[in-house]
Amino acid sequence: NAGVTQTPKFRVLKTGQSMTLLCAQDMNHEYMYWYRQDPGMGLRLIHYSVGEGTTAKGEVPDGYNVSRLKKQNFLLGLESAAPSQTSVYFCASSYPPKGGVRQPQHFGDGTRLSIL
Amino acid sequence: GQQVMQIPQYQHVQEGEDFTTYCNSSTTLSNIQWYKQRPGGHPVFLIQLVKSGEVKKQKRLTFQFGEAKKNSSLHITATQTTDVGTYFCAGPRWSTGFQKLVFGTGTRLLVSP
Numbered sequence: 001n002a003g004v005t006q007t008p009k010f011r012v013l014k015t016g017q018s019m020t021l022l023c024a025q026d027m028n029h030e031y032m033y034w035y036r037q038d039p040g041m042g043l044r045l046i047h048y049s050v051g052e053g054t055t056a057k058g059e060v061p062d063g064y065n066v067s068r069l070k071k072q073n074f075l076l077g078l079e080s081a082a083p084s085q086t087s088v089y090f091c092a093s094s095y096p097p098k099g100g101v102r103q104p105q106h107f108g109d110g111t112r113l114s115i116l
Numbered sequence: 117g118q119q120v121m122q123i124p125q126y127q128h129v130q131e132g133e134d135f136t137t138y139c140n141s142s143t144t145l146s147n148i149q150w151y152k153q154r155p156g157g158h159p160v161f162l163i164q165l166v167k168s169g170e171v172k173k174q175k176r177l178t179f180q181f182g183e184a185k186k187n188s189s190l191h192i193t194a195t196q197t198t199d200v201g202t203y204f205c206a207g208p209r210w211s212t213g214f215q216k217l218v219f220g221t222g223t224r225l226l227v228s229p
Contacts, residue, residue, distance in 0.1 A: 056212070090159070104149065107158040107160070
């Protein structure tokens with residue numbers, strides 16, 4: 001059982017380049033998320049999706065776009081990479097809330113991205 | 117907006133000593149989740165607390181939810197080197213009809229043998 005798989009694991013970009021981070025989950029989860037993790041700032045939500053074909057902005061969406069064409073995949077795009085986007089990016093997935101209570105999120109191994 | 121603060125930011129203990137991390141919210145939480153992230157790893161769900169004053173135990177880990185549901189704690193008894201990592205609490209926040217998880221800044225635990 002693979003869980004949540006992220007590719008690539010590492011990437012170095014030059015300022016202005018674009019790229020797409022891939023996330024795939026095999027747990028049939030409806031909800032998927034993209035977070036970034038920076039030292040001393042915990043995890044911050046970039047975008048999320050509550051189902052196939054739907055996406056929404058999180059706390060720090062600027063400079064990123066997402067797509068959820070299939071239930072199992074959630075893609076994060078950097079349109080024009082900037083040094084401020086150097087971070088570790090985590091994808092996560094979960095079931096919808098049950099009885100109004102959030103369900104646990106399952107995280108991928110992360111993508112370590114450096115923008116020069 | 118809602119903030120979730122954790123203290124301490126960092127703690128270094130000797131193996132066998134106890135450890136506690138505290139999570140405080142500026143608003144009342146309907147529930148709270150705890151995650152552990154090993155160095156170089158990804159967050160892993162530990163537990164969720166829902167009821168006021170709730171206490172849950174997982175072996176040497178004890179989780180508590182405050183009576184006012186604005187704070188929580190994680191206590192580890194007799195730490196082991198396998199406990200090394202960063203512990204995050206996370207509380208829900210409603211925003212534009214969606215209940216997001218707001219993560220605390222985390223407490224990094226280092227255990228020396």
